[in-house]
Amino acid sequence: MSVQAWFSSGEIAAQPGSQLTLQLSIQNLNQSAESYTIVPAGLNASWTAVERSSITLFSGIQDVVDVVVTPPEAPTTSAGPAIIAVRVVPLSEPDDAVVAEIILSIQPFDDRRIVSLQPVKRARRRATYEFMVENHGNELASCRLKLVDTSERIDGSFDPPAVGVVPGGASLVQFKAKALRGSFRRATRTLDFEVEAEQQGHDPCIASMSLVQSPTIPGAAIFRVLTAAALLGGLTAAWFGVIRPEIRDAATDLVDERIAELAPEFDDRTAPAPATTAVDDDATIETANVGDSDGEPSFIRLTVDAPILGTADASQPIGEGITFDMTDIRVENSLNDTGIAQLFINGVQVFQWSLSNIRGQYFEPRITPIRLQPGDNLTFSVRCDAKGTTSTADTCSTRINIGGRTRPA
Template sequence: MTTSAHLDASPTSVLPGEEVRIPLELRNSGNVVEAYSFEVLGPAARWSVVEPATISLYPNTAGQVELVVRPPRDTTVAPGELTYGVRVLPQEQPQHATVPEGVLHVRPYAEFAAELTPRMGTGRTGAGYRVALDNRGNYPLSVALSGKDTGDLLKFGLPSGPTLVEPGRAAFVKVPVKPKRWLWRGTPVPHAFQLHAVPAAGPEGAPEVAPVALDGSLLQRPVLSPGLLKAVLAVVALAAVLAGLWFGVLRPVVRSAAKEAVKEPVKAAQAKAEEAKKAAEDAKKAGGGDGGSDGKPGGKPGGPGSSPSPSPSPSPKKPGEGPGPQPQAALFSARLTAAAAAGGSDTATYTVPEGKVLRLTGLILENPQGDNGTVVFSVGGKPLLAPALENFREQDFHWGSGLLAAEKQEVTITLTCRTVGRPPAAPAPTKCSAAALLNGTLE
């Protein structure tokens, strides 16, 4: 071999952005003058050159060139060891080319910046901030955040652990800041605080990175602003005006209108009550005759020692007409129940016994499930009441003189179901259900 080349075998250290020169020794052992050119091989080739680019050597002479390495200060140049080579190409005898190799150690460098936005926040219960962590070095940075204010009046929503920022990248961290106590009223209060971004130690040989202090402030506004207080006072004043209008003007008018509305129905009810009372007195006189024509015992027509016999109550011609209750009347109470599916109907009936007259003085209609439909109350086939089920759960009626049902007449309720209701906290029923409680006397 007529050409030999030699590089320093020890690793050469270089910092990105700087320059290092590595000597390359050559020797021409041939018998002709040889010119040499060079080619850098490996990852460092894009930012390395040989100076001079060519060299000529006489036979049996030696020379030297320099490998100039200039790695850029860029985050893409990662720290660590790189193996490189330089191909030495003889022009006269290219078959004798040689490639000496070397090791290049790229050192780490750090460039770190941080920014807080916004610098001043405002709010009643706090404000949100964002910290931008910018790593412009060539190795990853682990950055921890901390916060502090002078009066220890604020709470900082800091991340639980450090934030890893890759080289050439930026990381954004949200930091909410809240006051420990609310400001209910008064003027806004400013709070100054400071966040610290502290990078951790880098790889071996990396320079120490100084922490960055970020100044910020929070303007705490009162919860009850002057405008809100004015609105609350206006609402209270309006409520007071409306209350005075109701009690002073509208309520007396409504009461007066209500009295006028029920005046005529009350008069009609009183007239009916007087008629029923007169009929009861007449019936009592008709059934209470003495034992004889002269009012003494033993007179005619009862005979000696005979007792007066009450005359039977005449049967009414129409339901609801007749004299007052007889002294020997027995108390009466009965319950009628009817059930029907949606779209259907059902009837419950009570028949007055033979030789008796039923005097109804009270009626209670029940709709326990809240069904929709109608229930018709009839006496002797004549409908007297037909209320809608959806208008009541329990409804009672009372009559001073009573509704009369003659012997063998029927008292009925007829249920017509439109929609089955559903009582609270109970299984859904399949049928409508209604009932009537009858109260009165059986004479």
Template sequence: MTTSAHLDASPTSVLPGEEARIPLEIRNSGNVVEAYGFEVLGPAARWSVVEPASLSLYPDTAGQVELVVRPPRDATVPPGELTYGVRVLPQEQPQHQTVPEGVLHIRPYADFGAELSPRMGTGRGGATFQAAIDNRGNYPVSVALSGKDAGELLKFKLPTGATVVDPGRAAFVKVPVKPKRLLWRGTPVTHVFQVHAVPAAGPEGAPEVPPVALDGTLLQRPVISPGLLRALIALVVLVGVLAGLWFGLLRPVVRSAAKEAVKEPVKAAEKKAEDAKRLAEEAKKNGGGGGSGGGGNGGQGPNASPSPSVSVKPGEGPGPQPQANLFASRLTASAPAGGTDSATYKVPDDKVLRLTDLVLENPQGDTGTVTISVGGKPLLAPALENFREQDFHWASAILAGPKQEITVTITCRTVGRPPSGPVPTRCSTAALFSGTLE
């Protein structure tokens, strides 16, 4: 063989995102001037080059080039041992090509983050939050969640085991938070808490990853709200007024009307009874014919009094109260970076929409703003980077009249990058709103 090549036999350690240079020595044992080309083989070929790309050697001389390895800081480059090869290609005598081999040691690195959404939740019996755990490192991360508040007034229903997040992926864990005691009445109470995301130790050589504290707030509303208490008081007052009207005005009027209605029939019955009694006495005086006379008038005795009847016409009486229809609709808007887009829902003619619930979604993690308008007036304008999913609930409904429009407008600043799937080119947001249509 007229060509020989040699690589360092010891494994070369490299951290993704950094660079390693490995010397490669070539010797020309032939008797002609030889030019050499190089080709990297194996999984490392896509992020490795040989510098210089070609080398010329005189007979019985040696030269050196460098294999430059630059693994990207990406989850697709796992830690561990990686075998590679460099094919040395003589131009004059290609049959004398050779392939020296080496070993790369890819070191582990950690890139861990977590986020709590929404930052604030409201409810009488608690609220459900969501912890988004991102693993942008190159090895799986096992994360344990725990919750704590300063006054120990809250209960956290968290998974008992750790959550394993694969490299380049994200995991979403529901975090139900409930107060230990109900608030029956009074002003709402604010509870500040933290959810701690603690990653476990990684493989050998991996750096230590510090835990992440996620701040959250629970606004506990009273079970009996001031509006409900006022409604109950008004209902009691109304029942008292109606009872007073019945016993003070309506009941005497009804009794008087009933007496007047039966007055004439009672007089007629009394007159017939007196006539029957007189005829019976006359028949008794005449003798013999008394039985006949009594029998002929038997059907008109004093007990045969007519009873008045009350008739009710069908179709009369109070009509049914109109019932509101439950309503829900979803609007989606998308825009490129630096652009704006809107989606609109128009309330039908002769209808009123009572908006009580609204859920905003930012599945890609875009940055920018989303504006919710009712009748051309802005209602909400939260920043997209502050949430992945956020919900709103109103005790006093927001009204949208006939032909008014509910508009969702997205202003895209930066398009987000989801943990998996193709990279999007547009910001995307959605709004689910619900209530009643009357």
């Protein structure tokens, strides 16, 4: 052996991506001067660079050459021991070449990434995201997947919930997202969240994603619906509060005026079929023989609003100093309610009608004039069984118009 070479250290730790300078000692054992070529050798020669690739030594002389080693920060740089070798070749005797070796202890490093294939998706409530968990470090990554949403507006599940990725490998994961709350929206809403791959003792890797929710009910549609509802409500209020009462009052006044004009001309020929009529046989009712020229024409109008399944009445006394000869009776059931209507004189029933047989108006035919003395009391009583099918009121509204003549007592 004409040359000897060795490193000053036996083993040294190295971090991938960092640079180490090692000192290689070379001694000429030959009896004459010799030139040497120094080249990296072994499996990791690509990591190694020699500052002086050629030196000349006299006999017995020793020199030191710097060897720079740079382990790459890549998944292929496995953690653990690695051998760095340098070959020293004498130019005069190449077969006497020697190899100097040193063991590097390569340290582990982490480089984990989440690469989202769809970082932003548009949906009303649910969406499925796909992303890759990549391991660019030099040791196995065993990660659990986790949702990070501080606003608590997103929920979902991972498939699979955990992955194991070898150095330089990647694994596909699906995240099925579901938006919480906010089922009705007038405008577009963006929900931002993060997914995280974590492993105890290692820094987590995080990726940001977004769910863009389109509006479920546009603001313009809400405005149009509210406007239409307000207009309809105004028309309804105007109908029930103003127009309908005015029409009914005008119609009632017109009917009353027409009846007043035609009452003296009413006879048996124009009378409709009678409703159910009953007179108390035990009561004594005073009748009178009157002519068209006796007394002044007079009308009494009584209105009763009886609650459903209830009874109500209205009364009218005869004034002092006059008598009233009752000659005409008209019952009004304009809403077609059902029930019983009764007319009493001083508490004695003289007429009874079934409202089911009266549609609109009914004139009591062939009435014998009945004389009422001063202080006598007329009472109109109504029992409401059911309101008419077209009625919107909560009561049965029934009227009676009593015609006759008054004269001094």
